[in-house]
Amino acid sequence: MASYLAERQAVADMCRRMAAEGFFSGTGGNIGLRLADTHFAVTPSATEYAEVRADDVAVLRLDTLEKVEGDRKPSVEKGLHAAMLRAYPERRASLHTHQPLASAVALLHVDLPWPPRDIPKGFPGGDPAALGARVALVPYRPSGTGMLVKALTRSLKPDIHAYLLASHGVICSAADLEAAAGFVRRIEAAAAHFLRAPIDRRLPLDQPLRTLVYDTLTRAETNGA
Numbered sequence: 001m002a003s004y005l006a007e008r009q010a011v012a013d014m015c016r017r018m019a020a021e022g023f024f025s026g027t028g029g030n031i032g033l034r035l036a037d038t039h040f041a042v043t044p045s046a047t048e049y050a051e052v053r054a055d056d057v058a059v060l061r062l063d064t065l066e067k068v069e070g071d072r073k074p075s076v077e078k079g080l081h082a083a084m085l086r087a088y089p090e091r092r093a094s095l096h097t098h099q100p101l102a103s104a105v106a107l108l109h110v111d112l113p114w115p116p117r118d119i120p121k122g123f124p125g126g127d128p129a130a131l132g133a134r135v136a137l138v139p140y141r142p143s144g145t146g147m148l149v150k151a152l153t154r155s156l157k158p159d160i161h162a163y164l165l166a167s168h169g170v171i172c173s174a175a176d177l178e179a180a181a182g183f184v185r186r187i188e189a190a191a192a193h194f195l196r197a198p199i200d201r202r203l204p205l206d207q208p209l210r211t212l213v214y215d216t217l218t219r220a221e222t223n224g225a
C-alpha cells in the first residue's frame, strides 16, 4: 500500500498553489518534504503542476536519493532538497522556485538584503527574524548537477533560511510547507523593493512602461493585496 499519502498530497497541493501564484515558471520549481529521519518526498520531474497527484510525488531515501515509491521520476533538483533537509533536521520543508523578481536579483549575483529597509505598506506579514539575516547568494553552477548541490552545501549557514541560486532562482527551508511558502512570498516582496531603487535612478522611462514596471513591483511588494 502506498505510504505517506497525506504528506505527498500536501506536496502536490503546495505545488499547485506555488504555480498558481506565479512562483514556479514553466516547470521551474520543486518541493521537498521530510517524511521521517531517513526519507523525504519530492515533486516529480517535468510534470504539469496542475496535474501532480499524491502518487506522482516520489519518496526517496535522504542519504542515497534512492526512490522507494512514486509513479514518476523525481525532480532533477532532488539533491538540493536533500542537502537542505539533511543540514537542518528541524526544518521539514524545502521549496525551490523560479519566482520572477527574486530570480532577476539572482541574475545580478548579489545577496538580497533582509529584512528590507523601510518595509513598504502591505508587505506580506510575519516575523522578519524567522527568515534569518539575509538571503545569501550561492555561486552559479548548472541546474540539476552535483556541482550545484556542492555549492549550496558549502553555502549553508544555520542562521540563513533562504538562498539565491546565481542566475537560476531561490531555495528556502522552513519548519513546514506553509512557513516555506510564506518565505517565498516575502522574498519576492523584498526583491521587488530591492529592484525599485536602481530602477528609480534610471529614469526616465516612458509613461506606459513606467506604469507597468511600478505596478508589477507594487503588486509583488504587497503580495497582490
Ligand SMILES: [Zn+2]
Residues within 6 Å of the ligand: 028, 029, 077, 096, 097, 098, 143, 168, 169
Ligand atoms: Zn530550478
